Amino acid sequence: xxxxxxxxxxxxxxxxxxxTHFDETFDDxxxxxxxGRLQPWEDEYSPKLSTSAESEIVDHRLQRxxxxxxxxxxxxxxxxxxxxxxxxxxxxxxxxxxxxxYRNWLHPEQPFYVMNSEENVYKCIxxxxxxxxxxxxxxxxxxxxxxxxxxxxxxMFNLKDAITDKFLTDTWIPVPVRDEDKSVDHLFIEANTIxxxxxxxxxxxxxxxxxxxxxxxxxxxxxxxxxxxIIEGEKITHIQVNNRGEGxxxxxxxxxxxxxxxxxxxxxxxxxxxxxxxxxELGAFYVVTSAELIGDEDGVLPIxxxxxxxxxxxxxxxxxxxxxxxxxxxxxxxxxxxxxxxKFMTNELVIGEDSLAEARIxxxxxxxxxxxxxxxxxxFIDGENIHGQETGExxxxxxxxSTYTDVDILSGDIIYKENxxxxxxxxxxxxxxxxxxxx
Numbered sequence: 064x065x066x067x068x069x070x071x072x073x074x075x076x077x078x079x080x081x082x083t084h085f086d087e088t089f090d091d092x093x094x095x096x097x098x099g100r101l102q103p104w105e106d107e108y109s110p111k112l113s114t115s116a117e118s119e120i121v122d123h124r125l126q127r128x129x130x131x132x133x134x135x136x137x138x139x140x141x142x143x144x145x146x147x148x149x150x151x152x153x154x155x156x157x158x159x160x161x162x163x164x165y166r167n168w169l170h171p172e173q174p175f176y177v178m179n180s181e182e183n184v185y186k187c188i189x190x191x192x193x194x195x196x197x198x199x200x201x202x203x204x205x206x207x208x209x210x211x212x213x214x215x216x217x218x219m220f221n222l223k224d225a226i227t228d229k230f231l232t233d234t235w236i237p238v239p240v241r242d243e244d245k246s247v248d249h250l251f252i253e254a255n256t257i258x259x260x261x262x263x264x265x266x267x268x269x270x271x272x273x274x275x276x277x278x279x280x281x282x283x284x285x286x287x288x289x290x291x292x293i294i295e296g297e298k299i300t301h302i303q304v305n306n307r308g309e310g311x312x313x314x315x316x317x318x319x320x321x322x323x324x325x326x327x328x329x330x331x332x333x334x335x336x337x338x339x340x341x342x343x344e345l346g347a348f349y350v351v352t353s354a355e356l357i358g359d360e361d362g363v364l365p366i367x368x369x370x371x372x373x374x375x376x377x378x379x380x381x382x383x384x385x386x387x388x389x390x391x392x393x394x395x396x397x398x399x400x401x402x403x404x405x406k407f408m409t410n411e412l413v414i415g416e417d418s419l420a421e422a423r424i425x426x427x428x429x430x431x432x433x434x435x436x437x438x439x440x441x442x443f444i445d446g447e448n449i450h451g452q453e454t455g456e457x458x459x460x461x462x463x464x465s466t467y468t469d470v471d472i473l474s475g476d477i478i479y480k481e482n483x484x485x486x487x488x489x490x491x492x493x494x495x496x497x498x499x500x501x502x
Contacts, residue, residue, distance in 0.1 A: 073348035077140055077502040078240070080350055084377055084478060085138045092377055093388050094133045094478070096354035096496070099126035100372040101410040101425065103485070110371060110482035120477045123372055125438055127472060128425070129364045130379065131391045133354065139230055139237040139244070140342055141351035141499065145174040150195045153177065153187045153214070155263070156344070158333050176345055178236060182221060186337065186344060188330070189215040189263040192301070203248040205255040205338070207262055215263055217337045219345065220249035229353045232497055238347040249341075256336030260307040261288045263330045264316060269298035270325025277320020281329060285311030288329070292318070299325045348502045352479070356494040363391045365435070366490045367426050368409065371483055373496055379475035387470065395425050396436045396467040400449070403431050403458035407451045415441070415460065416448040424451075434458070438472065 191213020200216040230237035288308030314329040420441030445462035
């Protein structure tokens, strides 16, 4: 028995992932981007390899510092980015071939689509029988681009500026799903396609002994495709499509001449026509998520410190076991103190002398009145000494005026996690993250 996962299945799963996790109307789910981990890596420029081990997942939960709500505007399907490069031999899109044979990225140096210097995306319909691409495809016409180097291209889509700024990277191209996210050119292409047309006929075998150009007949369930052959050295070197026709689901190429053995294949447009469905035509089974941290995020995101973990977490709960729905939240507690002997270290473990409650120091401003803590276990007792386990410093806990985070740091499902090189926070900087998940 032989089985395979289809392209449609992968795309359906990618869309379900988006709807399940990023659409709040779906089962009342709430997803957040998070950052965390103050503790340095053993090698700060070589983060620990991220795995799905439960201990690591728990560690990411515990070390969260800040969370920012995500939604449908922050996620999109995507494809790998391949810029048009002079003298490259591109692969023609062939929907008669097993999907993974030419789209599995084993040979990314010969992709079947490109992004040009104007950030327009084009699909290769014909590569001029395997020649180098010498002319960059340009323009946004719904007509096919027949270029002087023998290539035929189809403009697929371009992006709105807002989508470009948020999702486009050096390695990924977002592919909009919702009409509201698509550019005017993209929508126009989708509305002006011809279903079942034949743009290109590939010569599989040039044959032999043709002393004149044989007639080309197309037999199938469509109509009106007209083509002529070109011979050189008694072989068929090219079949020119003079009228593309329409309505074909299947088509056979019949060759009538005085030679023998020539064979050709009609390249029929995919369902809906070339350009009707960029998601399926280009294989957008990647999910691209974009998150930004801007300054102090309206006073919620600490602008002091470093972090080394980022990810996506769903349905974090508060201390009352309710799912958190605020736009952003941090996990820090502001603890009032007195009689401090000195300054605590960032990430230092502190323990209550009587309660044995534990916490980690996020930041000690060394003002003698407040310290910022996270990962608090247990309850400190008013008036007890708190001891730093690395510096040996001591302070007195003051219950009055101390405020605690409402986040249950053990709650939430981590659905994506990444260990990164440390980032030091600054008040005026913007930190942008793009996560990609393959289906």
